[in-house]
Amino acid sequence: MTIIHARKMRIYPSDEQKHKIDVTLGHCRYIYNKMLERNEKLYKRRGKHLSYYDMQNFLPQMKKYLPWLAEADSQALKHACRQLDTAFQKFFKKLAGHPKFHSRKGRQSYTTTNAFAMAVEVGRVKKNPDPKEITEQVLKLWQTQKMVNNGHDEIRARR
Numbered sequence: 479m480t481i482i483h484a485r486k487m488r489i490y491p492s493d494e495q496k497h498k499i500d501v502t503l504g505h506c507r508y509i510y511n512k513m514l515e516r517n518e519k520l521y522k523r524r525g526k527h528l529s530y531y532d533m534q535n536f537l538p539q540m541k542k543y544l545p546w547l548a549e550a551d552s553q554a555l556k557h558a559c560r561q562l563d564t565a566f567q568k569f570f571k572k573l574a575g576h577p578k579f580h581s582r583k584g585r586q587s588y589t590t591t592n593a594f595a596m597a598v599e600v601g602r603v604k605k606n607p608d609p610k611e612i613t614e615q616v617l618k619l620w621q622t623q624k625m626v627n628n629g630h631d632e633i634r635a636r637r
Contacts, residue, residue: 505550506558506588507580509537513562514577530563554590 491499513536517527528536534556541547547555565577 502550503586510558533559554588557589
């Protein structure tokens with residue numbers, strides 16, 4: 479039997495990492511708002527909306543004429559498209575209101591499935607790890623509740 483565990487952690491990123499997080503947040507917000515705008519225009523013209531796959535397939539074209547989008551994690555941008563698609567699905571099933579544009583103000587978050595963007599090691603955050611080390615690092619992390627700062631970014635696991 480496989481048991482899947484999840485931990486919520488707080489990280490204390492360096493200035494460079496804060497900048498990268500802020501850039502990714504901004505780019506995800508931009509993609510969400512642009513796709514929402516495109517969906518509204520398309521619905522007014524043709525009575526249709528873009529599916530998740532349409533939005534996802536449009537991202538590479540957007541990166542060609544907006545090269546600064548390449549700075550952000552591609553998986554986070556795809557997830558912004560998925561969030562918008564989910565919001566539209568709930569709207570059409572009358573489970574929620576019409577999706578709204580995201581703002582800089584208030585709570586901001588993004589989700590990524592890119593395991594190689596950043597890995598958590600006991601006591602520090604490491605960029606672009608070796609894929610074989612990830613499992614060992616995660617197991618070590620689960621065994622530790624509070625970790626020590628070794629000159630890297632401090633991480634505290636909490637339940």
